[in-house]
Amino acid sequence: MKAAVIEKQGALENLVYRDWPDPEPGPDDIVVRVAACGLNHLDIFVRRGMPGLPVSVPFISGGDIAGTVHKVGDRVDSVQLGDRVLLNPSSEEGMLGETLPGGMAELVRSPASHAIPIPPGLDFDIAACLPVAYGTAWQMLRERTTIEKDETVLVLGASGGVGTACIQIAKNLGARVIACTSSEEKGRKLEALGADDVINTSQTDFSREAWTLSGKKGVDVVVNFTGGDTWVPSLKTLRKRGRLLTCGATAGFDPPTDLRYIWVRELSILGSDGWTTAGIRELLDEVAAGRITPIIDRVLPLAEARFGEKLLEDRAVFGKVILRP
């Protein structure tokens, strides 16, 4: 088969489209013919290497995988050949695309128990947007906290995969949403997506602007997966007893903090990691019912995986990039 292979950890040129041996299923596994694989910032981190995330190279990343069942293991009776499935990439064995070979390939092996049927009429590209980005946003806003109607939720990095998912989910929960993004063009798209207010972080101090927008009371919830120099301003943006949700640190995982805001305002810092099969099933239902519309920036052939990752690195994406083998 063909795959986009990380030959060694580092820059984009280490991602090479080439031949790779076909995977075979173990007794409880399936092999899926990949129809669509969604890119995530995680794929950048896996390629570049992160402290605590050693990857044995060569390796195939890609965790958001939709396709058809191509082979089944001897003990598998939960799915049939030809079934249309979306994979929950995270299993007891590890994570597809992070510790186990992922979906930036024509074929991928997965435990059969992690195959979720795709509802009729819902296409592979849309399904492949869901597990990592939408699953994480779903867990943050529905499991790690409860968003009350009319609460104000501020989302940083709002134009990306997790960001656009958070905007849609928070709006559906009845929140007033402030979207923070780095360009005017992405800001206009976020307004069209339903954001009530947009702050251009390349021109404005988002904390000061959000404070004003909140009538100088502070916002109820900040979603921050950026870290770095956005961390302390996020604390300053919150009202007394506000909640800060964090699931990542695109701009740096060890920022300085300011403890005074945490104790004086009695803030809650809520970490969130990953998603559940139940959450992915609920998201498929939400999409099939038209309540959530995953945002696809563009669909690229798998052979152009390197270009897709460059777009993410350059912050030139609105929503998701999908790769098709």
Ligand SMILES: NC(=O)c1ccc[n+]([C@@H]2O[C@H](COP(=O)([O-])OP(=O)(O)OC[C@H]3O[C@@H](n4cnc5c(N)ncnc54)[C@H](OP(=O)(O)O)[C@@H]3O)[C@@H](O)[C@H]2O)c1
């Ligand atoms: N723990 C988990 O389970 C989990 C799951 C999914 C994702 N994550 C993490 O969440 C983060 C976002 O993931 P994603 O796949 O949504 O990424 P993405 O699609 O690349 O979006 C990230 C957004 O953040 C902003 N951004 C990008 N680079 C930045 C930088 N250096 N400094 C400040 N802002 C930057 C950009 O938005 P603007 O240009 O609009 O500002 C970009 O659109 C990543 O750190 C990822 O690892 C964690």
